[in-house]
Amino acid sequence: MKKERGLRELYEQDPIAADEAVFGRRSGHDRRGFLKGAGLAAMGAALGSTLPFGRTMPAGLIPAALADSLEDFVIEGKNGLTVLNDKPVNAETPPHLLDDDITPIKHYFIRNNGVPPQDISPDGWRLTVDGEVNEALDLSIQDLADRFEVVTLRLQHECGGNGRAGFNPPASGNQWTTGAIGNAEWTGVRMRDVLNAAGIKDSALYTAHYGADSHLSGDPNKRPISRGVPIWKAMDPHTLIVWQMNGQDIHPMNGAPLRILCPGWPGSTSQKWLTRIQVRDVIHDGTKMAAPSYSVPMYSVQPGAEVETSDFKVIESMPVKSLITYPRSGHRLPTGHRILRVRGHAWSGDDVVTALDISYDFGATWTRADLQAPPNRYSWQRWEAEITFPTKGYYEIWARATNHRGQQQPFVPPWNPKGYLNNAMHRIAVMVPA
Known part of the structure; x- marks a missing residue:
């Protein structure tokens, strides 16, 4: 057959x-x-x-008009998220639902590795800070709010595997397209203030993060994920321990009541349901820290090639990227109209986007868009542009961001075995009838 x-x-x-x-x-x-x-x-x-x-x-x-029609099954009543799998729950956001400067909670993507805890009441929730510190801390959420400066920042937060579905040959894992990204307004305290209160020793090299979620197998001796970051990243003033998003309690699927928000790095470093931060004198060796998890080859490899574990490096800053959020792919202009305003967002890990260009002729020519500065570092940046189409027909609009280091989105990104860091230019389809 x-x-x-x-x-x-x-x-x-x-x-x-x-x-x-x-x-x-x-x-x-x-x-x-x-x-x-x-x-x-x-x-x-x-x-x-x-x-x-x-x-x-x-x-x-x-053609984008055909590619974007291949949508995964969407569970009704889940606010437009496209569900990739249900054990663990993982769901992404269609581009047109990411048009807001501040991503609504109802449209914020979900990326889980294990089973979320059932009891997420903030009352009685404790955070332990220990390891290479002079004084271990045992803090409630109220302690965090009372003892340290409370800050609110808009921060972009993206899964390292966002875009995995675009790699050829395919890589195993959740087949994210473009929607494992969000830019919420997060409220909490700076991790560095908490670590300083504990007194970091000179031996401190790396953090280790632990959450209250459980392993899918049900084995209490296994952890679904435990990652960390170098001390310098933990001490960045934009790395936060948060308990609110968009002025409300964090959604249960997004890590309530307490989580880390480590912007610009893979979302796996932003531990949800946070219960412990351990300061270590070695690079953390927790679950999903070892290659090839959240790692890419140190050099370019042929698509489909096997790579030795020793040749991987841990992903840190995410690549330059952009998204077209209006109009929705497949947009059809009214008869007699050939002018269209398009818009979206751009971001670049630890860096700042300095230019956004668009093309409607498959990259033959490019036009500079108006790009806004971020309201604070690590927030994505709004861009807008006006297009005048020369004649009727089918068009694709491509968006290409460039950061301050001169790094630019490619048409085809480097392949890697686990399908990470796909920052290919986003494209949508537009029909001009006359």
Whole structure:
């Protein structure tokens, strides 16, 4: 029996053959030649319009109008999140629901490694700070609020595997597309103030974070995750211990009643349901600290290659990235209109985004967008641009961010075995009818 395959699977396995299977392109021809002949008509028919810049469209590229229709099952009543799996619960946010400068709690993504604790009452919740300190601390949430300066910051927070679904060959793990990212307003205290109160010893090198969630197996001797950061990152004034998001209690699936928010680094360093911070004199060796977890090769590797464990490095700052949040992919302009204002956000781990460019001709030309400064460091940045389309047809809008180091989003990011750090340019489909 012939196995049925989805569009994304076809393109993952052999993008050139997929062109032939989907649009009737003959093998051995490049897409540029294909889009001058019958193939152009076939693709246009599938999209419902002509492609004014089809000649510059890369071979083996799924048009965004088709790629974005391949949505995962969405559980009704869950505020628009796309659920990737239910044990543990993981769900991402469609791009158009990330349009707010401050991500609403109802639209904030969920990334769990274990089973959340049942009792999340802030009353009686304790945080232990110990290890390479002069005085171990045992603090309640009220102690944190009373003893240390309470701050509120807008901070971007992203899963290290965001974008994993875009790698070819595929990498195992949750197949995030673009929505494992949020930018909430977090309230809490600086981790450095708490560590300073405990008195950090000269031997301090790394933190170790522990939460109240349990392992999926139910084995009390196993931890679902326990990661940490270098002391210098823990002492950054933007690394917080928080108990509120957007002025409310943290959502249970987002780590209530207490969590770390370590912005700009993989979300796995921002321990949820926080119960302990241990200061260590070695790099932490907790669950999911060892390669290949949250690690990438130290050098470029061929897609699909096997990499020795010793050749991995732990992910720290996340790469430069951007998202188009308006309009929604598949947008159709009214008849007679060819002007469209687009907008979105850009961010770059520990860095600042300095430029955002957009293209509507598959990267042949680029236009600079208006980019706002962040309200505070580590917040994402709003951008907007106006596009005038030259003629009717099918268009793709691509967004490309550049940070202050000159690092820029690629069209195809470096492949890695675990599917981390995909910062490919985001693209959406737009139809111009006349």
